[in-house]
Amino acid sequence: MSTSDRIPLRKMTRASLTINITLAVMALCTVVGLFFLDGRDVHLFARPGQAASPRETSLFAASAATLRDLGTMFFSPKANAAHFSSDPLMERVASRFGLGFLNSTFGQVLYAVVITLGLGFLTTLIGAIIALALGLLASRNLSSPRVSSVIKAFVAFIRAVPTVLWVLIFAIGAGLGSVAAIVGMSFHSAGYLIKAYSESFEEVDAGVIEALEASGANWLQIVFQAVLPSSMGYVLSWTFVRFEINFTTAVAMGAAAGAGGIGYNLFMAGYYLNIHEIGYITYLILGVAILMEVAATRLKKRYRLQG
Amino acid sequence: MEDLLVVERAIRRKSTGPTAAPPTVRGAYKARSLRAPDDLFRRHRTRFTLVLLVLLGLTALATVITQFDFLASLASFPKAVRWLAANVVPTQKSLVLLPNILTKLLQTVQVSIMATVIAAALAFLLALGGAVPTRPSPLFSGVVRLIASFFRNIPVVAWAIILIFSFGQSMLTGFIAIFIETFGFLIRSFIEAIDETSSASVEALRATGANYFQTIFQAVVPSVKPMILSWMLFMVESNIRSATLVGMLTGSGIGFAFDLYYKNFNYSGAALVIVCIIVVVLLIETVSNAIRRVIL
Secondary structure, eight states: OOGGGSOOOSOOOHHHHHHHHHHHHHHHHHHHHHHHOOOTTEESSOOTTOOSSTTOEEHHHHHHHHHHHHHHHHHSOOOOGGGSOOOHHHHHHHHHHTOGGGGSHHHHHHHHHHHHHHHHHHHHHHHHHHHHHHHHHHSTTTSOHHHHHHHHHHHHHHHHSOHHHHHHHHHHHHOTTHHHHHHHHHHHHHHHHHHHHHHHHHTSOHHHHHHHHHTTOOHHHHIIIIIHHHHHHHHHHHHHHHHHHHHHHHHHHHHHSOOOSHHHHHHHHHHTTOHHHHHHHHHHHHHHHHHHHHHHHHHHHHHTOOO | OHHHHHHHHHHHHHHHTTTSOOSSHHHHHHHTTOOOHHHHHHHHHHHHHHHHHHHHHHHHHHHHHHTOOHHHHHHHHHHHHHHHHHHSSOOHHHHTTHHHHHHHHHHHHHHHHHHHHHHHHHHHHHHHHHSTTTOSOHHHHHHHHHHHHHHHHSOHHHHHHHHHHHHOSSHHHHHHHHHHHHHHHHHHHHHHHHHHHSHHHHHHHHHTTOOHHHHIIIIIHHHHHHHHHHHHHHHHHHHHHHHHHHHHHHTOHHHHHHHHHHHTTOHHHHHHHHHHHHHHHHHHHHHHHHHHHHHO
């Protein structure tokens, strides 16, 4: 059988062509980029005798050192009590309820995690309140196309600025701290939830809305009697998924933008080169993050959320 | 008036007897062991109030613990808007910085793409071992999921700090930190993509007697390719944003440029960085949305 008799199995469609071209461009970028990747003191190979600076190492040596550090971090974690300033509020609570362990280092690290959880909670709450209002206006079945697209453009703009920059913009007025962190983090939180909520609202059965409209219900009645009750499950689980993200963001903001909490402790441990303490803090963050991830995955499965 | 009610109730009780249900709507519901509608509404109202109280309590607690000041947060808005308005238009002083900013931004974009591509290649291999239709054994799949969870849940800040110890402050350090973060995220996404799209085609090919590699290349790869590319585009976008943060910690890319201007009170320079980031991110988002429309 000659080749011309075979049925062409793979037809080059526009979609597969686009996929292949995009992948090729990205791969090319990667190969070119590898040549421009500046390691400063880290060279591909060691250059004995002609090192430009005393700190110069090879890629291999640096990787080996990192693995050693990771070993220290994960196999001998230890908290250094000196880095955890005792909160007066926490001490009062501990003495009031006889919780001796709260004054120990473990208690202090745990309290720092609670602060980060608090930052994440407030951010999620503010984001959810804003997103509930704007999400209704952004969903196509409840609002005019113009309002919907204006809000969606607004969300795209908000999402284009990284969270850390929002936090630092607000820190100019409010100073570094929880106020700037929560306000700054709320922007992305609201943007994410507006998108998620409005997509949930758009899935509400059009017949129900039409029936209420026909019976003379006004917009608020439609929202409170039909849209919110039927999408409450989605709304709550999306909110929890965002809370999980906000916890991670709050850790990062503690380290990079002075938001306080466990992220700040992590940053200070790095500043004092205390790898044992980095390990201790990382384990605690990992524990909280995995617990929340398990809960979020269950919610996602239950409501078949995408993303 | 009240007497009349008492009498009426007494008559009703007498006429129906203690065992029969009273001739009311609610009685009818009770008799068929269904819940009366206003009972249901009351229960909903109670639950709603309870949830609201718990939320209020948690909010109060979180406000005290984090020392959050609601009024100060409202007051920060006019200040931030004024700052943006004053600095967002580039000046002579900030335009001098533009070439430097664009170079740094190009580096950041490049690092984001590189980290995504390399992480995607490795993550796809691991995802094949982790996804249900293609895994060699359930145990292997569990191990892969554990690895993914480990990489994903360790904060990128911790990776950046640990890497700085040996790699110093450089673009390479930022690249590795972003790579690790992307890797963990993509493994899970790819596993989900394979689970969702490939099980039917894999089963069909297995039934025809195709071997493992034939199934991978003829069934799995073609069916998940669009999803994989879509996730990669998403990762490039989000990496540019997280590269700003990582850059601040590892002293590289656009994050470092912003940090430098910000800490030296060169606010017009810092604002120009923000404007450049917005333009580039929106541009990339537009391109990737266009690609997504064609492929999905």
